[in-house]
Amino acid sequence: MSAPNHDRTKRRDSDTATSVTAVISKISRGRAAKFTALAAAGALVAGCADNAPQDTFQPEGTNAQLIDDLARPVFYIAGLVGIIVMAVIAWVVFRYRDRGQPIPEQTHGKPALEIGLTILPALILIGVAIPSVGVIMDLNETDDTECVVNVTGQQWWWEFDYPVQDGCVDGGITEPIVTSGQMVIPADTNVLIRGTSRDVIHSFWIPALNGKRDMVPGRVHNLRMQANEPGIYAGQCAEFCGLSHANMRMEVAALTDDGFAAWVDNQLEDYTPPEEGSLAAEGEAAFVANCARCHQVDGLEDADGVPQVARPDEQVYSGAAPNLTNLMTRNTFAGATFDLLRDECRDAVWEAPSDEFTDRYLEGVTDDCFAEVDLREWLRDAPAMRPMYADPEELEPTDGLYRGMPYLALSEDQIDQLLAYLLERK
């Protein structure tokens, strides 16, 4: 490349200058092209996913709709502004590229333009701010609540507890219900989450139903939830919370009013002990011996008729372990990370049309549909399934308390018994 021979380049060492630019442009042309192509392809492919349950652009409830109605126009306007800016830059770069022409006269300041370019963005931002503030206010309404659910995050699963209340269902909820992993709500009902955490900050986020909200120890934060139609809506913890943050998921299952009433009745049913002499009965004994110190099963008694009161606060750092009374009414476990249903049964629930969803969900985990592999593996060695602080040798920082479920050294026979017992918990 020869140095153009004019004023400007004369002042510097033209040889090195141009050869360096030449090299740079050679590298970056090749790389930039590849990178742009890849990025474009990535963006395209991501946009194509039709089965993306955590897509923020597919609102399924009034709250998410509010956000969508705000975000979309803003996104379009911002996109348009972005395109205009890029286009102008591209035009300037091309139009005034270095063709060897002399440097034009340099001027300083152009008040009219500067003031104009300050006022225009300010106006755009005000235009965005007014509806934003309105939506923020709407999303914080609590006085149209029809149902309250206490949501508590802990490493690395969510607990849902339905306090005694007049709302949620005809006749109200007469005794508290405690469940985990899947939050069941009546569809088309304004549910208010009162959320907190037992250990570190987590964030509750069901993209199809609302934005995310941090759940902070010692504080209670409200979050509205409403699903237009029955169905299941996936989400995940959105605030880094330690080892298994990536495996801390949750789902909201919205049922018809009747379906929800049936669910509530079932949750509050009295405990049915396994048939005497069955494998499950042996499982009950194994559960009392190995699990009941952490996991509550309401109504469970030991062989002498002593009610089993779980004391997870003496075992687990957060002070809680999932209540397993009705484990098989939910279809995922351990932070909604693993399935309790075989693939085809899971699809039947997840992809059910909304008018059939409630019935399919309420079937829970049937004998035929039970995907026992993951649960068996979990009982064999839970910490091997997902990272947790469960090595007894390394619990000094928590005074011997686990974070997660520890390895319990169960025999295969015990696991068979426990699986038989757990399969009846519904």
Place this chain on the structure above:
Amino acid sequence: MFTTGTKFLIGASVVSLLATLIYGIGQDGVLGTVGLASATVGLIFLTSVNAILRDSNVFLDDEAPVESTAAAQPAPGASVWPLVFALGTVVVAVGLITYQPVVVIGLIALVVAGGEWAVQAWSERASSSGEHNAEVRSRVSNPLEYPVGGAVAVGIIIYSFSRVMLWLSKTNTVIAFGALAAVVVVVAFALARRPKLNAGAVGGGMAIGVVALVAAGAVTGADGERDIPEFETTSIWQEEAILHPEEYAEGAAEGHHPEGLICESPEAFPEADENASETVAIKSSIYEVVLNDSGTLDYDVPGVVGTSTAVMSLPRSNPTNVIFRNDSDEERRLSLDVGTMTVEIEHGEEVEEVEARNQICTTLIEPGGAQLLTFRVDEPTFAFDGQPNPNGPDDAEGFWFFVPGVDSAVLEVYVP
């Protein structure tokens, strides 16, 4: 060629060596041998030093150019670092037999002095120009010396401040430092008005101020902090009554406090009820429990409409914030009774296990007042099935909020 001094030392070393050998073989006293051997080593060392250093001195009849001899080199500037290094060594040694922090201080001195010494020694060999060498030294050391030195100085000043503030009484601290702040403002104004004030005088004044402050900090720090009273809480009194029942009863008999558990008492416990810590943490979205003037307890979830029920259910093992508002026209406290707990009472060597009520309560709240109660319940309600609660209405089972002195004010709490 050996100088006379060196010759003398060589002789002394040889004699000493011989003496050591003879004494060591002839007598079998260990101590003497050690002494003589040490003397020998010392003398040999001195001999070597003398031979190498003194003997390189120039003799008048030497022909070597005067500039190239060691004696003609400019002596390195005085340095404080070897001194600090030696001090550090001693401090470490002292620390090893006294306190660990002293070792740390000694080590810091060693590292700092060692580093500075090394840099200085290195810079003095950079060139033959002293000025240039000093500049080299600064360029290497200053980027570390200034920030670290500044931080240490500021740290010392702040620490001195805090010692003085903690030594003065609460009111005097405010007065003293208010006055000091005023002085600083006045001085700053004076300096701003007269920028040409003698720099030396200003610097001197400031130095005196800093020294005075550090000295005051040292004195007050040694004298200790003022008494910061720890206010009694209702929990302390509750625990006291359960763990030391006899002393507690004695205190009650002598009129120091009312009888019975504070959480079950409508009376005032002056220490806990009047001098209680005044801080109330405001947490979001708490439950509100209200004592109405009709003598009933109601609860409410602020901001949420239509959720109040006869039973208040709370999550287990989760801190719960309840704000108690007293809308009645008498001083009242809110108490919560969540079943029994087992406590261990020590009688000298023996430990007695006793069942006690598990209770928590606010202080007495004046009419119209409010207070926050934060608690956590780890056992579910059903764990106490079949056990009547003396604070429930008609000894009903379960967990209950109650207001001592107002029988109708009860509210059931359910913990699943």
